[in-house]
Amino acid sequence: MRIDRIRTLRLPEHANLVHVLVESDDGVSGLGETFIGAAAVEAYIHETVAPALLGQDPLAIEAHARRLSGVLGRAGAGVESRGNSAVDIALWDLFGKVTGQPLYQLLGGRSRRAVRIYNTCAGYGYTRGAGTGVGSDNWGLDEAEPPGPYEDLQAFLTDAGTLAESLLEQGVTAMKIWPFDTIAEETHGQEITTTQLRAGLEPLRQIRERVGDAMDVMLEFHSMWSLPAALRITAAADEYRPYWYEDLLPTQELDGLRRIADRTRTPLTLSETVAGTTNFRRLFASGAVGIAMADVGWLGGVTAARKVAAIAESHGLPIAPHDCTGPVVLATSAHLSAHLPNGFLQETVRAFYTSWYRDLVVELPVIADGTITPSDAPGHGIELQPDLFSREDAVLVESRR
Structure with a gap:
């Protein structure tokens, strides 16, 4: 069996997202995904990855990961690392289909059947435009009418207590918000006044007032602050x-x-922004980390993610895989969270899960009662919707041996 074709798919309405399909000469295909700089990742895959992998054994995943890391993409989650991650996910998916096993089984089996989730309180348009998605100009709050009931970003900015109640009604007992980001934009993260501090804390006050300690609240800061302000x-x-x-x-x-x-x-x-096992080792050894986070679509794919989780475990740290990007990363992360002995919590976005994730893929891992369960189907268990490939606006590029 040899790698016969590598295809990429991009859609303008999801400007940050690129899907990768790695296909063998006997017709088995694996699906991968990454996020941010989609066109640049596409170019890297066809200019660099395809010449290296076409004609090779698709099951030599560790060898391919080492070869592709080379001297590029080691310092951070840049284009090379993101492209390599998408391809690695696709290779593991293909491996699962060849063997007829779900990804969690290939990794060594489940440590738990279902994994507790938290809801990242993004809305339907969050990070849909090109760019990093960190700034409030990419929050997607300019739509006159949200397409569904889960415009959770606007909700945490205006009535976080009611939002917490809504999540608890679905069995979700943890939520992530970023109420300080607009203040960081105003001050370039260099200072925060007492008035601004009170405004940033208001969503937390509302949550505690409404639901007490029934909701765990994660605070995201997107690396926007100086040390004095952060303290x-x-x-x-x-x-x-x-x-x-x-x-x-x-x-x-x-x-x-x-x-x-x-x-x-x-x-x-x-x-989530770190890539490469060496960088994670230094990060964990610093003593600053209480909980490890990694994005399988950025740090080097499944191959790197399980190594990073092992390094975290050696430091006594739990790991919570990141996903605020796409359905393939979510599905893959669900397998990792179920398998990893120090996995304990999986990020989800209900606005994404109930809307555009379903537009892109045929199946999703099951979310119910505040938990996520990975698919028992071979590989990570999801496929792209077939009609995506025939859309007039689809950007399809392929490399063949």
């Missing part, structure tokens, strides 16, 4: 018992992150 925020926010502080500073600022970790009783979660 001021955490000192005030600790009162509301947040579940974690995520990416308060850029991850290369390890000394500052360690100073914050030493002064707060709330664990720091780091970091």
Whole structure:
């Protein structure tokens, strides 16, 4: 069996998303995905990855991962790392189909049948436009009428208590919000006034007032703050018992992150933006991390994710896979969360899961009663909707041997 064809698919309405299909000469296909810089990733895959992989054994996954890492993409989750991640996911999916086994079984079996989820409180249009999605200009709040009931970003900005009640009614007991981001944009993250601090804490106050401690609340900061401002925020926010502080500073600022970790009783979660096992090893060894996070579509795919999880486990850290990007990453992450001995929590976005994720793929892992269960189908268990390939606006590129 040899890799015969590699295809990529992009759709303008999902400007950040690119899907990769790796196909063998006996007709088996694996599906991968990554997010941000989709056109650049597409070019990298066809210019660099395809010449390296076409004609090769698709089941030599570890060898391919090592070869593709080369000297590129090691310092962060850049184009090379994201492209390699998508291809690696596709190779594992293909491996599962060849053997007739679900991904969690290929990895060594389940550690748990279902995994607790948290809801990242994005809305339907969040990060749909091109770009990184960090700034409020890409929050997608300019639609006159949301397409469904889960415009959760607007909800946490205006009535976080009612939003928490809505999630609890579905059995979801954890939620992630980022109420300080617009303040960071105003001050470039260099300072925060007492008035601004009170405004940023208001959603937490509303949640605690409405539902008490029934809801765990994660605070996301998108690496937008300076050390003094971050210390001021955490000192005030600790009162509301947040579940974690995520990416308060850029991850290369390890000394500052360690100073914050030493002064707060709330664990720091780091970091979806890191790629490569060496970088994660340094991050965990710094002592700043309380909870590990990794994105399988950015850090190097399944091959890298399980190694990063093992490094985290050696430091006594649990790991919570990231997904605020696409349905293939969610499905793959669900398998990892179910398998990994230190997996314990899976990120989801109900606005995505109930809308455009379903437009792209045939099946999704089951979410019910506040948990997610990976598919028992071979590989990660999902396929793209067949009609995507015939859409007039579809950007399809293929490389053949």
